[in-house]
Amino acid sequence: MPDLKKTFYVTTPIYYVNDIPHIGHAYSTVGADALARFKRMDGYDVFFLTGTDEHGQKIAKTAADEGLEPKQLADRVVERFKEAWAKLGITYDRFIRTTDEDHRKAAQAFFKKVMDAGFIYKADYEGWYCLPDEKFLLDSEVIDGPGGTKTCPDCGRKVERIKEENYFFKMSAFQKQLEKHLEDNPDFLQPASRKNELVNNFIKPGLADVSITRSTVKWGIPAPVPESTVIYVWFDALVNYLTALGWPDGENYKKFWPADVHIIGKDILRFHTTIWPTALMAAGIPLPKKVFGTGYINKDGKKMSKSLGNTVDPFELAATYSPDAVRYYLLREIAFGLDGNYTDDAFQLRFNGDLANDLGNLVSRSLTMLEKYFEGMVPKPGPQGELENQLAAIAKSYASKARTAMEHLEFHTTLIQAWELVKRANKYIEETSPWKVAKEGYGGKEKLATILFSLMEALRVTALSIAPFLPFTASAIWSQLGYSDDIHSHSLKETEEWGKIPVGQKIAKGQPLFPRIEKENKK
Ligand code: MSP
Numbered sequence: 001m002p003d004l005k006k007t008f009y010v011t012t013p014i015y016y017v018n019d020i021p022h023i024g025h026a027y028s029t030v031g032a033d034a035l036a037r038f039k040r041m042d043g044y045d046v047f048f049l050t051g052t053d054e055h056g057q058k059i060a061k062t063a064a065d066e067g068l069e070p071k072q073l074a075d076r077v078v079e080r081f082k083e084a085w086a087k088l089g090i091t092y093d094r095f096i097r098t099t100d101e102d103h104r105k106a107a108q109a110f111f112k113k114v115m116d117a118g119f120i121y122k123a124d125y126e127g128w129y130c131l132p133d134e135k136f137l138l139d140s141e142v143i144d145g146p147g148g149t150k151t152c153p154d155c156g157r158k159v160e161r162i163k164e165e166n167y168f169f170k171m172s173a174f175q176k177q178l179e180k181h182l183e184d185n186p187d188f189l190q191p192a193s194r195k196n197e198l199v200n201n202f203i204k205p206g207l208a209d210v211s212i213t214r215s216t217v218k219w220g221i222p223a224p225v226p227e228s229t230v231i232y233v234w235f236d237a238l239v240n241y242l243t244a245l246g247w248p249d250g251e252n253y254k255k256f257w258p259a260d261v262h263i264i265g266k267d268i269l270r271f272h273t274t275i276w277p278t279a280l281m282a283a284g285i286p287l288p289k290k291v292f293g294t295g296y297i298n299k300d301g302k303k304m305s306k307s308l309g310n311t312v313d314p315f316e317l318a319a320t321y322s323p324d325a326v327r328y329y330l331l332r333e334i335a336f337g338l339d340g341n342y343t344d345d346a347f348q349l350r351f352n353g354d355l356a357n358d359l360g361n362l363v364s365r366s367l368t369m370l371e372k373y374f375e376g377m378v379p380k381p382g383p384q385g386e387l388e389n390q391l392a393a394i395a396k397s398y399a400s401k402a403r404t405a406m407e408h409l410e411f412h413t414t415l416i417q418a419w420e421l422v423k424r425a426n427k428y429i430e431e432t433s434p435w436k437v438a439k440e441g442y443g444g445k446e447k448l449a450t451i452l453f454s455l456m457e458a459l460r461v462t463a464l465s466i467a468p469f470l471p472f473t474a475s476a477i478w479s480q481l482g483y484s485d486d487i488h489s490h491s492l493k494e495t496e497e498w499g500k501i502p503v504g505q506k507i508a509k510g511q512p513l514f515p516r517i518e519k520e521n522k523k
Pocket of ligand 1: 012016025027053237238265267268295297304305
């Protein structure tokens with residue numbers, strides 16, 4: 001029988017190793033992880049790629065400044081990334097490094113393929129280069145800076161003048177084809193709000209040919225040309241998405257390409273929607289289905305970055321509050337695709353409100369009552385009434401709403417939907433007042449059993465609904481509910497089946513999930 005499972009390939013940017021991981025990097029990676037986990041639970045065979053971008057002038061310079069070889073710097077920083085991702089529960093299938101041997105081969109083979117197709121030529125490059133962005137800039141693009149200097153239009157930093165004999169990719173040949181692709185595939189570039197700006201500023205005015213080697217840089221993949229020169233870091237880095245699948249002949253390439261979505265930050269949207277698709281066209285390789293550009297996580301209104309010295313360490317936050325609190329903040333507070341702000345106050349509000357009050361209390365109140373009234377054993381419910389039907393309806397409607405929101409990477413909407421059940425269940429406790437039922441005995445033990453059974457069901461569905469977003473919390477709720485298997489091997493479909501928790505299952509109440517942050521503990 002052929003494997004008929006639907007496939008899903010999601011990638012993050014590969015991160016430069018001149019910086020240690022901060023919450024801005026965590027943002028795209030946590031988003032990609034939530035998506036990968038969601039798709040796995042929804043029955044897809046998923047390949048999730050992340051990794052590091054290790055070549056180029058910027059890395060060489062950072063390493064030299066620190067008295068290291070570039071590879072030594074990379075080896076050191078890669079560990080920090082891997083550690084960060086392990087702490088945040090990132091379930092990547094491959095962590096690619098552009099210094100990996102298979103990537104060197106793939107980047108050279110890709111270059112050769114484009115060259116053999118006739119789209120690479122040699123010429124002099126004279127122009128500007130933005131080192132922090134590793135980007136060539138035209139005279140018309142740079143901005144006048146202080147003292148006759150020129151600055152980068154994107155990052156505002158000083159650019160340098162370079163003159164090199166390089167190889168060029170004939171991107172201009174794909175102008176029409178790219179425009180048509182964007183027209184025919186309205187979902188290729190998301191969110192739609194970023195599309196007009198990109199098309200009007202960079203595509204419509206005309207695609208210029210781009211230098212794809214650096215003859216004055218030593219740290220890179222040797223270009224497959226007679227001269228000794230390295231492949232331009234972006235023409236090397238982008239190919240990682242193919243390398244990871246074993247392009248051109250690997251089984252995973254056949255199975256997973258074209259990528260379903262490249263998740264990236266808005267600053268690198270231009271590379272992913274001009275050079276990348278046109279180079280793929282030149283090489284005769286199908287284009288990714290979607291490129292999704294996230295906004296920035298700002299601190300005090302400024303993009304978080306090493307050079308600004310305003311980074312927030314996801315390690316520290318995860319250690320102080322829990323990894324899931326970091327994941328929740330990133331996915332719930334800011335609409336994926338828009339810019340957002342990180343502040344300690346907003347973080348604590350989300351923590352105390354949504355996590356401690358809403359979710360944490362629901363779990364602990366419900367399990368405490370089950371222990372008290374039924375010795376911790378899920379009771380056989382009586383007939384469902386109107387209130388129970390309402391709870392069940394909310395639970396059952398989650399999956400289809402979540403699927404729609406996740407198509408557009410609307411994590412915050414999906415979480416709002418998951419919280420509908422949490423909030424409704426909390427209200428249900430107030431409405432049914434189980435403690436009164438127990439004390440006054442109206443409705444009898446059967447009524448109490450119906451209430452507690454319904455609450456256990458609400459917790460079961462909630463655990464499954466939040467599993468892609470808050471994986472550690474979902475596991476904790478699952479085992480507190482008395483399940484001994486791994487919640488992450490369960491299916492989204494189970495959220496649609498009300499009444500599944502086994503009668504007689506013994507729960508095991510644990511520690512509070514999110515102990516409130518009191519003001520005096522504030523960091
Ligand atoms: N190496 C390239 C990407 C190559 S992909 C083939 C690169 N690396 S980076 O480390 O500088 O940035 C990686 C990603 O992190 C970018 O998409 C960037 O937008 C994102 N972020 C870096 N700081 C960020 C914030 N403060 N907020 C959100 N994302 C940010 O570019």
